[in-house]
Amino acid sequence: MGDRMNRVCLGLFAHPDDAEILCGGILTRLKGIGWEVHIATATAGDCGSATLPAARIAAIRRKEAAAAARLIDATYHCLGQRDVNVIFTHASNRRAIDLFRRINPSLVLTHPRVDYMLDHEQTHLLARSAAFAYSIPNASKLPLLPGARIPWLYYVDPLEGRGPDGRIVKPSGVIDITAVIDTKLAMLACHASQRQWLAAHHGMDEYLQAARRHSARRGRLIKVKYAEAVCQHLGHAFPSDDLLKKLLG
Numbered sequence: 001m002g003d004r005m006n007r008v009c010l011g012l013f014a015h016p017d018d019a020e021i022l023c024g025g026i027l028t029r030l031k032g033i034g035w036e037v038h039i040a041t042a043t044a045g046d047c048g049s050a051t052l053p054a055a056r057i058a059a060i061r062r063k064e065a066a067a068a069a070r071l072i073d074a075t076y077h078c079l080g081q082r083d084v085n086v087i088f089t090h091a092s093n094r095r096a097i098d099l100f101r102r103i104n105p106s107l108v109l110t111h112p113r114v115d116y117m118l119d120h121e122q123t124h125l126l127a128r129s130a131a132f133a134y135s136i137p138n139a140s141k142l143p144l145l146p147g148a149r150i151p152w153l154y155y156v157d158p159l160e161g162r163g164p165d166g167r168i169v170k171p172s173g174v175i176d177i178t179a180v181i182d183t184k185l186a187m188l189a190c191h192a193s194q195r196q197w198l199a200a201h202h203g204m205d206e207y208l209q210a211a212r213r214h215s216a217r218r219g220r221l222i223k224v225k226y227a228e229a230v231c232q233h234l235g236h237a238f239p240s241d242d243l244l245k246k247l248l249g
Helices: 018-032 054-070 090-103 118-133 178-189 192-202 206-220 243-248
Strands: 008-013 036-043 075-081 107-110 152-156 173-176 227-232
Touching: 008 018, 008 090, 008 118, 018 036, 018 107, 018 173, 018 178, 018 206, 018 227, 018 243, 036 054, 036 090, 036 118, 054 075, 054 178, 054 192, 075 090, 090 118, 107 118, 118 152, 152 243, 173 243, 178 192, 178 206, 192 206, 206 227
Parallel strands: 008 036, 008 107, 036 075, 107 152
Antiparallel strands: 152 227, 173 227
16 A cells, blocks of 8 residues: 555545445445545535525535534535536636645545436546546645545445446445444435435435445345445556455455
8 A cells, every 4th residue: 555645535426415325334434444534525415405595405415514524523525516517627627636635635436437417427527537637746736745646546336336227337346334334324314404305205214225225235245234335446547456445355
C-alpha cells in the first residue's frame, strides 16, 4: 500500500442517501479501522419531494446527509448541482477536482459508469476525472497536499445490482458488512424525508427493507449474512492491487 498513502476515503455520489444505500457498510468498516471518511453528493436532492419546494427539500436533505455522516464521524460535502441536471461541464469538473484537492483521498468510491439514471452516470464522470487529475500540480489553484496521488477507485453496485439492461452486475469484490449492517441502516434512516415518502407510497418501510434485501443477496456470494459489492477501476495509471480486499478482507 505504500508509506505515502493517506488513510482518507471519499465517496462521491449523485444524491443524499446514495452512499448509505450502496456502500454505507464499507464506509463504516473503513472508519472502524482508522480511516478518515468523507461523503460528497453532486446535488442536495432538490427534487426529492412531491410536495415541498426545491429549496426547502434541498435544505432538509443536506441536514439529513450531514446527520448520516456524523453517525460514523464522517464529513459531508455537496457540489451544489441540481437534481436531474447533473452535467459534466468545465464548472462542475472544477468543483470536483477542487473537492478532491482539499480532501486528498487515497481511496474513492462512486457510481458505476452505466446506471439507471444519468445523474449517477455524470457523477461517475466527475469522480473519475477528479481522481485522475487532482494530484496534477496545475490541475487546481488549491495547494497540493502531501501524499496526493491517483487513488484506488471503485464503483459500487447500480441500484438493486442491475444495469440498465436488467442484468445483474458481476462485481470484482464483495465486502462482508454483517457486523455493521445496523449502522448502515441507521445511516439510511437519517434520510427521513425519503423514508417517509417511500413508506407512504409502498405502505411499508421499503426504504430500509430494500437495502437489507440487496445486502443479503450480495452476502450470499461470499456466504455471509450481509455484504456490499464493488468493481475496481483498473485503467492506466490507477493502482491495480485490491486495496479494499487488503483492508477489509
